[in-house]
Amino acid sequence: MERALFLIFALTAIVAAFNILLRRHPLHSALALLVVLGALTGLYILLGAYFLAMMQVVIYAGAVLVLFLFVIMLLNIRAEEARLERRPFFRWLAVPFALLLGAETFYLVRTFEENPSPSGTSIGVTEAVGRELFTTYLLPFEVTSIVLLIAILGAVVLARRG
Amino acid sequence: MTTIPISWYLAVAAALFTIGAVTVFVKRNAIVMLLGIEVMLNAANLTAVTFSSYFRELGGQILVFFVMVVAAAEAAVGLAIIVLLFRHRETLNVDEAQLLKL
Numbered sequence: 001m002e003r004a005l006f007l008i009f010a011l012t013a014i015v016a017a018f019n020i021l022l023r024r025h026p027l028h029s030a031l032a033l034l035v036v037l038g039a040l041t042g043l044y045i046l047l048g049a050y051f052l053a054m055m056q057v058v059i060y061a062g063a064v065l066v067l068f069l070f071v072i073m074l075l076n077i078r079a080e081e082a083r084l085e086r087r088p089f090f091r092w093l094a095v096p097f098a099l100l101l102g103a104e105t106f107y108l109v110r111t112f113e114e115n116p117s118p119s120g121t122s123i124g125v126t127e128a129v130g131r132e133l134f135t136t137y138l139l140p141f142e143v144t145s146i147v148l149l150i151a152i153l154g155a156v157v158l159a160r161r162g
Numbered sequence: 163m164t165t166i167p168i169s170w171y172l173a174v175a176a177a178l179f180t181i182g183a184v185t186v187f188v189k190r191n192a193i194v195m196l197l198g199i200e201v202m203l204n205a206a207n208l209t210a211v212t213f214s215s216y217f218r219e220l221g222g223q224i225l226v227f228f229v230m231v232v233a234a235a236e237a238a239v240g241l242a243i244i245v246l247l248f249r250h251r252e253t254l255n256v257d258e259a260q261l262l263k264l
Contacts, residue, residue: 006166017178020197020198021188026194029197030193048215052211056230059231067237123214124211129227136224137224147235148234154242155242158239158246159242159245159246
């Protein structure tokens with residue numbers, strides 16, 4: 001059951017990531033990224049990182065991706081046209097390299113079959129993460145607010161100049 | 163908690179990272195390149211969460227939290243720059259954005 005869910009989410013993520021790469025229209029790519037993020041949310045839940053799964057939906061799908069879609073629609077971008085290939089030879093070089101990489105990954109997956117399998121309850125519940133965030137990592141957490149503030153200021157200043 | 167080998171998650175993360183990197187290398191549209199960067203960040207996040215979950219060490223998930231925040235900031239600034247670029251040049255092709263000033 002768990003493996004089936006894992007395979008569904010993993011395949012969805014990889015296929016959608018290929019869609020980001022292959023689509024010509026940026027809007028389609030952005031929507032494919034949404035699928036990738038959703039599939040990764042499923043993987044996070046399988047890993048027991050419930051808090052991060054929620055954050056993934058709220059921050060990435062809710063804020064970042066909407067920003068992307070907004071900009072794409074604001075600029076009214078057309079699909080890019082196919083470009084002339086300058087060196088078609090390299091395209092064929094990509095196939096053996098991809099096969100090599102795939103074989104390497106497969107080998108590693110087979111090699112590390114015996115690995116630590118944790119027992120007990122999952123550690124990524126909101127209470128545990130929140131406790132850690134506000135005790136051990138309090139200073140980085142506060143610095144985060146400055147990062148966000150500077151990002152907002154930067155975006156506003158850049159947007160006003162035009 | 164889980165019966166899935168750790169290497170499966172790592173393989174998915176590696177594949178996602180590779181696809182994201184190829185997106186950045188191949189595409190010339192600035193927005194799609196940013197999307198590729200987001201995919202790479204997510205692959206790195208998946209690796210961190212995997213190790214954090216398997217070795218029962220919460221630090222990895224805290225790291226992912228901070229990566230998400232920085233990614234949001236990066237997307238905001240990056241998209242502002244892209245909007246400016248488009249206003250000035252009427253294109254998003256990064257090959258045509260060679261000069262700092264017009």
